[in-house]
Structures are given as C-alpha cells and as structure tokens.
Amino acid sequence: MTQARQYHQIDGMFAMQHGELRDPVVAYESWGTLNEQRDNAILLFTGLSPSAHAASSALDTSSGWWEQMIGPDRPVDTSRFFLICVNSLGSCFGSTGPASIDPNTGEPYRLTFPVLTLEDIARAGQVVVESLGIQQLHCVVGASMGGMTALCHAILYPDASTGLVCISSAARALPYTIALRSVQREIIRSDPTWLNGAYDADKEPSVGMRLARKLGMLTYRSPKEFELRFGRELIGEERQIGDTFGIDFEVESYLEAHAQKFVGTFDANCYLYLSRAMDLFDIADYGGSLTTGFRRIGATRVMVIGVETDILFPIEQQRELAAGLDNGSRDVRLHAVDSLQGHDAFLVDMDRFRPLLCEFFNPDDPDADCRE
Amino acid sequence: MTQARQYHQIDGMFAMQHGELRDPVVAYESWGTLNEQRDNAILLFTGLSPSAHAASSALDTSSGWWEQMIGPDRPVDTSRFFLICVNSLGSCFGSTGPASIDPNTGEPYRLTFPVLTLEDIARAGQVVVESLGIQQLHCVVGASMGGMTALCHAILYPDASTGLVCISSAARALPYTIALRSVQREIIRSDPTWLNGAYDADKEPSVGMRLARKLGMLTYRSPKEFELRFGRELIGEERQIGDTFGIDFEVESYLEAHAQKFVGTFDANCYLYLSRAMDLFDIADYGGSLTTGFRRIGATRVMVIGVETDILFPIEQQRELAAGLDNGSRDVRLHAVDSLQGHDAFLVDMDRFRPLLCEFFNPDDPDADCRE
Numbered sequence: 040m041t042q043a044r045q046y047h048q049i050d051g052m053f054a055m056q057h058g059e060l061r062d063p064v065v066a067y068e069s070w071g072t073l074n075e076q077r078d079n080a081i082l083l084f085t086g087l088s089p090s091a092h093a094a095s096s097a098l099d100t101s102s103g104w105w106e107q108m109i110g111p112d113r114p115v116d117t118s119r120f121f122l123i124c125v126n127s128l129g130s131c132f133g134s135t136g137p138a139s140i141d142p143n144t145g146e147p148y149r150l151t152f153p154v155l156t157l158e159d160i161a162r163a164g165q166v167v168v169e170s171l172g173i174q175q176l177h178c179v180v181g182a183s184m185g186g187m188t189a190l191c192h193a194i195l196y197p198d199a200s201t202g203l204v205c206i207s208s209a210a211r212a213l214p215y216t217i218a219l220r221s222v223q224r225e226i227i228r229s230d231p232t233w234l235n236g237a238y239d240a241d242k243e244p245s246v247g248m249r250l251a252r253k254l255g256m257l258t259y260r261s262p263k264e265f266e267l268r269f270g271r272e273l274i275g276e277e278r279q280i281g282d283t284f285g286i287d288f289e290v291e292s293y294l295e296a297h298a299q300k301f302v303g304t305f306d307a308n309c310y311l312y313l314s315r316a317m318d319l320f321d322i323a324d325y326g327g328s329l330t331t332g333f334r335r336i337g338a339t340r341v342m343v344i345g346v347e348t349d350i351l352f353p354i355e356q357q358r359e360l361a362a363g364l365d366n367g368s369r370d371v372r373l374h375a376v377d378s379l380q381g382h383d384a385f386l387v388d389m390d391r392f393r394p395l396l397c398e399f400f401n402p403d404d405p406d407a408d409c410r411e
Numbered sequence: 412m413t414q415a416r417q418y419h420q421i422d423g424m425f426a427m428q429h430g431e432l433r434d435p436v437v438a439y440e441s442w443g444t445l446n447e448q449r450d451n452a453i454l455l456f457t458g459l460s461p462s463a464h465a466a467s468s469a470l471d472t473s474s475g476w477w478e479q480m481i482g483p484d485r486p487v488d489t490s491r492f493f494l495i496c497v498n499s500l501g502s503c504f505g506s507t508g509p510a511s512i513d514p515n516t517g518e519p520y521r522l523t524f525p526v527l528t529l530e531d532i533a534r535a536g537q538v539v540v541e542s543l544g545i546q547q548l549h550c551v552v553g554a555s556m557g558g559m560t561a562l563c564h565a566i567l568y569p570d571a572s573t574g575l576v577c578i579s580s581a582a583r584a585l586p587y588t589i590a591l592r593s594v595q596r597e598i599i600r601s602d603p604t605w606l607n608g609a610y611d612a613d614k615e616p617s618v619g620m621r622l623a624r625k626l627g628m629l630t631y632r633s634p635k636e637f638e639l640r641f642g643r644e645l646i647g648e649e650r651q652i653g654d655t656f657g658i659d660f661e662v663e664s665y666l667e668a669h670a671q672k673f674v675g676t677f678d679a680n681c682y683l684y685l686s687r688a689m690d691l692f693d694i695a696d697y698g699g700s701l702t703t704g705f706r707r708i709g710a711t712r713v714m715v716i717g718v719e720t721d722i723l724f725p726i727e728q729q730r731e732l733a734a735g736l737d738n739g740s741r742d743v744r745l746h747a748v749d750s751l752q753g754h755d756a757f758l759v760d761m762d763r764f765r766p767l768l769c770e771f772f773n774p775d776d777p778d779a780d781c782r783e
Binding site: 211212213214215216217218219221222224225226228229230231246250253254257261262265266268269270271284287288289290291294311315318319321353 | 583584585586587588589590591593594596597598600601602603618622625626629633634637638640641642643656659660661662663666683687690691693725
C-alpha cells in the first residue's frame, strides 16, 4: 500500500555547512497534483517539532498540524496546488537526524551529527523539490522555524520561487529568544538520563523534555491569554495546597498536560540540534548586513505575518522583515495579527490566519473565503 | 563585638496561616536612630533572595543590596529616619525557615515547614517593629515580593503606618507569572539531588538552582536590554560552536555567570517556599475582591512604582494598584519608570529610582537631590 509519507534518499555525500552526511533521507508528504507546466508547487517548511504530516489525505486520514489550512477549498487549495511539506533534516519523523543510524558506524549519530543549520534544512528541502522535477516553485511557505527556513531558502535559491510566505519568524533570533532556547536546551542536557546524548531510545531524558516543553509553552502563548483562560483559578479541592510543591493552579495543570503529551513524541538530541539551528541563522551572514542579505532574495510576491502578542518572534521583527524585503519593486504585504495566542496563533487562531492565506493564494478571486 | 545583624526571637508558638513555629527567630538590620517620638521608623521588606543587609553600616561595611538608596543624604536618609530591614520569615539569612533546625525534632524543617505565606512574613516583620517599641511607622517599603509583603502588611495592620511604597509588585500574581515561577520550582524539584527536600546542606541541588536562576534572570530583565547589551555577539573564537551545546553567544555567558554566582548562596527549600508564597498572595482574599482588599489599607501617603519593561509584574499591575489604592482622599502617586532593565530596575537603574524615593521621603525639601 502506498504511504502518505515519502522518502527521498540523497545518494552519496550530502554537504552540510559544518560537515557531511552519507546517503541521508528526507521525508516528505504531498497533496494535490503537479500540473503539466510544473508551476503550481508550494514548498512548506515546518516549525521545530512537527512532522511532514501537515494535513490528512486519502493515504493518511489522521489530522495534520495545519489541517484547516490545506485541502480543496481551503487557503492552500490542493485542487489547484501541489503542496510538498518536508520533514526538516535533523528531525526525527523520517528524515535523517541525530537519532538516525550513521551508516559509517551502524550506531545512531547522536552528538556526532554535524552542527545543523537552517541552510542544511533548506538545501535538503530543495533536493526533494528538484527530485520531483520542479524547477520553479509557486511559493515557499513556513511558520516559526519554518519561516526562517523559507527565508533561508529564498536566499540560497533566489530564482527558485516567485512567492514567499513567512509567518511568525525573523531575519535572525533576538538574544532574548536565544537565551530562552538556551535555557531549554540546558534543561534537557541537565537531565542525568541524557547521558551526553547517549541515552537509549526507550530511556529518553523525559524529565528534561517535560520541563523544556513547559518553558516552551510559556514562550508560545501570551500572558494575556493565560489571564483570560486561567486567571488565578485553583485546581480541585481534593488537593491540599503545598504538600508537594506540585500543582495548585489551573495554569500549572495546563502546562503539565502539554508536557505529558509531548514526552515520547520527539527525540531529545534532535530537539537540541534544531533548537540551536534557529539561534545560529542570521540573514546578515549573507554579505555582512540585513540589507545585503535581503537583497539576495528573488521572490516577487511576499507575505509576512506576525502576531502582536508573540514573545518569541515579536511583531517588531515582522516589521523589520517586511521593511527589509520591500525593495521598491517587490509586492510585500505585512499583516500584524491581533491574536491573544502569541507565537502559536498560526496553529490555533485559524479564524484570523485563514483569510490571510486565502487572499494570498487566491488573488484573482476576491470572493474566495476558503471556509472549513 | 556588636553585629549589624540582630535577631529577635519570638518566644513560644508563632501562629502562621497554615501552621505554627516554635520559638522562631526574625533577623533584621537597622540604620539610623529611633527618635524620641518614635515616629521616624521605616520598615523595609525584601524581594525573594536578599538578606536584611540592605546597606553598609559601621558594623558591617560590606555593600548592601540597596546601598545607593540608604544612608545620610540618600533617599532614605538615615540621619533622619530609623530604617529596619527584616529578613523574611522562611528565608535563610538568619530568620527561621525550612533550612533551620526544628526545635521539636533537632532536624532541619525542610518540607515539614508549614506552607509559607506573605501574611506570615508581614506578621513576623511587625513583631520586630513592636519589639523595638514602635507603635506607628513612618512608612513601609518593599520591592518585588517585598512590595507585595508591604501591601499585605498594610492590610493586616491598617493603622500601623502612614506611608506605603510598593515597587514593581502587584495586588496578586498573574497566571503567567505563576507559571514562570512554577517552572522554576519544578526545575529545582527535578534535580535528583533535591531528594524531596532532604538534601544535606553541603549537597544542595545546584544544577536545579543554576537553571532556575537562569530562567529567573530572563524574567528579571527585558528583551530590549538584552538586544542592546548583547546583540548576537558570539563568545571568543577559542570555542567551537556546537561541540557540547554549551555557550555560543554572549547572552548565554551572561546567564551562566549569574547562575554560578547564585549557587551556594540560597537554600533550595527556602527558595521553593518563598517563591510559592508570592503566587498564593491575593488582595482579593480580603473581603472577596480587589476593591474590598484595598479598602482595608489605612496608609494615607502611597507611592507605586513600576517599570515599563517589567515582565514579571507588568506596568498594568502597577496601574491597577494605584487605581485600587486611590480612594479619593488618599495621596497616591504612580510612577511608570521608562527603564530597560525590567523587574530588576529598582536594583540597578538607580538614576531613575533615586529621585522618586528622594522626593517621596523629602516632601518638604524640593531641593533635596539625594545624590551619591
């Protein structure tokens, strides 16, 4: 039976920015059909933790992480577009990463995996695109880490795509964001079961992963949302305050539920590599300044979306992106979304995000409403 | 030789909100002289981690945590005022807390210490005040946790003080702030050497304390300050990026330095108790709403200071405090300080804070500039 998830193996040595991989694999899924002109393809890069399963399909009917955005009559209309979503190189959902077996040793790479960069992820995505016989993309799309990867792709392959959509991303991480992620990484590394990366797959550093996820949730959402959702509500009276320094407030219970859901779903070493890759990326590495970096981008239609309450990639960074991309001739749109849900809004505040992508991908059809 | 640090022992049982302590001790320091009318005393409550050593004196010439604010010709002019700073009950700098020996068992209290509240800390402070023969305070002052404790004191003892100064505090913690502190506490509790609180004094959970401190620093400062101070500066070239997921960026080096400085200076169990006490406090517990709580406060001259970039006690909470305290007849001043240094500004941005306290404590002398 055909699987939704496809694998493209790169034969031979794949050059990374800080090393190389032998015969790596890039996992991806696709929706819709590539047309005869081969000009209706959209490439989607993901955030840190999702797989390539962005939406359900006949081959995999389970909901994807951007289910409401992808499908017939949805903003990314798969009756018109051929959408490809790649699992980032370095991740653990089919693509080669630190948890994969190194063919040279027969052991998992773990920390012998080369330092990963968004450039490596962008290149691996482009390899998949080319393997499908696509020379020209309609658009490259990404949110969060995926938005930075899309920008990186636009710099590395200036002629590969006419469209570019960057959601809640940035030209480079701010030091405060770096610091937040650095503490998350150190929390994982400080779990004694991490064993300097040498844990067995069934004995992952789950305490560290749980705590890193909790801190993550605090950077993905907003204080205002927490105030409206949880207030100072205490959990049920069956628990006495204070006996174990455990959960007293509803907001703590919410974090705990998210942490438990995360454990066992993501490899710790992969998390460390991907998290650091976001910190290392800097458009200014291309020519010495943001200006020179932006200048390399060839896309002619660009949409930048940010969220007013985003702590991780603040709205100022979206303005910086839009201003930097505006070269006078390029069509650049900036949307500052007034959502309570912070960085995660693109995953959960669909009523605000759907119309923006709908309009961008259906410019000739002002009546398109891309409803559910 | 006389010590700067004094100890007041409370003989017999001290009733706490959730238990009692036998013969507890409250450590404090004082500066200046109580006048004959006994009406020139100021009571200072501290944030979570400082001791009672707010400033140097002849008896202890080492710098205190609010050195520039206290002394002759400084905002809290000790040639006019008699300042008392108490080490919070539950802390570990002389006052009885979880690290102290329980006289009933001869062992440290550790987690048998009763659930601590700011009410307990405020009451212990008032015991010291009364032990010194002071019936009427000129002012109660506090910042951060100390500001909440000062508010709590003002509710519990409405007639005890005419003045009240609350700096970067709140009527109650927001759920986002609770969540941040909850994650810090869980980081400490997740250190295997915490041993459910039963670690030996020389084998403290230092990894957990280091990480909690790093996260703390991210809540005490501001993203803007980090941007201006550190940018994306990498540390020296002698280190290779990526070998250990250690320190690549200057901002990480800064956090590490603060974390190392903190380890060994504060007992982990005390930290847990004090941190949770901040979460539990709620002015609305007094009569059912913020309004009823504020109504109990008797102080007639109030100053509320907040910082625009404070993440932990946002400026909106300062406005809420000032509005709640304004009963039409009370003299309430609100200062929103435009400092980059976030919650910590009251400790480091002295040029902005000194004039505010100078003016408040020297209302009859418009020329007082309280310079260094």
